[in-house]
Amino acid sequence: MELKVIAYFKSPFSSKFGIPRQSGLVEQVEGSIVFVPEWQRAEAIRGLEEYDYLWLLWGFSANKHEAVGTTVRPPRLGGNERMGVFATRSPYRPNPIGLSSVRIKKIEIDSVNGPVIHVVGADLMNGTPIYDIKPYLEYTDSHTQIRSGMTDTTSWINLEVVIPDDLVEVLGEECEALREILALDPRPHYHTDNSQKGRIYGMPFKDRDIRFTVEGNRLTVVEVK
DSSP states (O other): OOOOOOEEEEOSOSSSTTOOSSTTSOTTOEEEEEEOGGGOOGGGGTTGGGOSEEEEEEEOTTOOOOOOSSEEOOGGGTTOSOEEGGGSOOSOOSSOEEEEEEEEEEEEEEETTEEEEEEESOOOOTTOEEEEEEEOOHHHHOOOSOOOTHHHHOOOOOOEEEOOHHHHHHHGGGHHHHHHHHHTOOSOGGGSSGGGTTOOEEEEETTEEEEEEEETTEEEEEEEO
């Protein structure tokens, strides 16, 4: 089976570091779906304006590591416990395919690149190839009062994010989206203990380099380049 790229995703994330671990966690993060020339036709998305959410099928283009076994170490469990690869959403899979639900912000029909779909809440890196787009249907895709495995028994504690006033001014309208991203703790799971105390991390976001430290449950932004 051959998968054809139908579009590419434009995102403020130029690397994997800092991308929310699930779609919908940070609704302030905006991105856009730009079709390849073959699909730059308005009729391809006719009727899409009647929906609020989409499913995106996409490729882990920056993930160079395939699944090498039947188990993985989910960050949700601190990277200390193994679970079956098919019981997790780990990117290390037999086939590098991702699935995300995003909310449509607006649809631009007459751009220079043909129709462009602007969305929020995505967990995709800039340049990610998209293989398919499907509308999200509430009556079949939304399920309540269900079991959700390890997420039912483990909690993810958001970090307290401190951004000094002078850096808030530098970031401007990007500040709140960045604050929500950092609260999710973008560090690799093996860096979330005290052994990395005092380390300065760097995270690219849009055209900036965000430098921060973490001590306990407090993340402090120390520099914006």
